Amino acid sequence: SQTIHQWPATLVQPVGSPLSLECTVEGTSNPNLYWYRQAAGRGLQLLFYSVGIGQISSEVPQNLSASRPQDRQFILSSKKLLLSDSGFYLCAWSKDSYEQYFGPGTRLTVT
Amino acid sequence: QQQVKQSPQSLIVQKGGISIINCAYENTAFDYFPWYQQFPGKGPALLIAIRPDVSEKKEGRFTISFNKSAKQFSLHIMDSQPGDSATYFCAASRGSTLGRLYFGRGTQLTVWP
Numbered sequence: 001s002q003t004i005h006q007w008p009a010t011l012v013q014p015v016g017s018p019l020s021l022e023c024t025v026e027g028t029s030n031p032n033l034y035w036y037r038q039a040a041g042r043g044l045q046l047l048f049y050s051v052g053i054g055q056i057s058s059e060v061p062q063n064l065s066a067s068r069p070q071d072r073q074f075i076l077s078s079k080k081l082l083l084s085d086s087g088f089y090l091c092a093w094s095k096d097s098y099e100q101y102f103g104p105g106t107r108l109t110v111t
Numbered sequence: 112q113q114q115v116k117q118s119p120q121s122l123i124v125q126k127g128g129i130s131i132i133n134c135a136y137e138n139t140a141f142d143y144f145p146w147y148q149q150f151p152g153k154g155p156a157l158l159i160a161i162r163p164d165v166s167e168k169k170e171g172r173f174t175i176s177f178n179k180s181a182k183q184f185s186l187h188i189m190d191s192q193p194g195d196s197a198t199y200f201c202a203a204s205r206g207s208t209l210g211r212l213y214f215g216r217g218t219q220l221t222v223w224p
Contacts, residue, residue: 032210042216043200043216044155044200044212046212049211090154092154096206098143098160098204098206098210099157100145100157100210101157102155102156103154104153105153105154107152
């Protein structure tokens with residue numbers, strides 16, 4: 001069966017510091033991978049998606065970037081965090097462009 | 112522009128009652144309509160999904176009703192239980208767009224014992 005991992009689970013970072021969130025998927029190959037952000041009490045906003053190694057599409061221009069160095073690894077980064085980057089970051093995967101499965105999420109607080 | 116509109120924002124139901132959450136969409140090219148359940152501090156979990164070639168899909172106590180002409184779909188939770196208390200999100204996508212899901216804003220369901 002497939003499993004998706006995210007770490008860290010929680011993170012508190014000061015404004016202006018860098019960010020690196022990691023997502024890995026087990027039990028499948030060449031998945032589509034997605035990064036979402038969920039603000040408190042809000043819906044899910046798609047940030048990036050990837051259909052293969054090195055292939056990244058951005059949905060929202062912002063302070064963040066994504067990379068896919070390996071088939072089942074997806075990384076979300078920032079060089080300098082802003083207060084507005086606080087939120088719940090979710091990684092998801094899909095195989096057939098329909099059913100998407102989410103990871104446990106990372107709670108980021110920028111202080 | 113909100114591609115998928117969800118209502119109500121919050122819902123309180125008594126144990127054993129029926130919970131109904133509604134969603135509407137504009138893009139007739141959407142061909143996949145999932146519902147997700149999210150507990151506090153957890154990632155959303157895929158609950159049930161429907162394609163537009165059927166009008167209803169049932170899995171246990173959860174049923175999706177789909178009205179293609181009205182561009183609406185709804186989630187019905189029969190015999191609602193306190194353990195169903197969570198936030199529910201509807202979504203829509205086109206398979207040709209690599210699974211780009213458009214989410215509703217969510218409904219916070221509370222089931223009183």
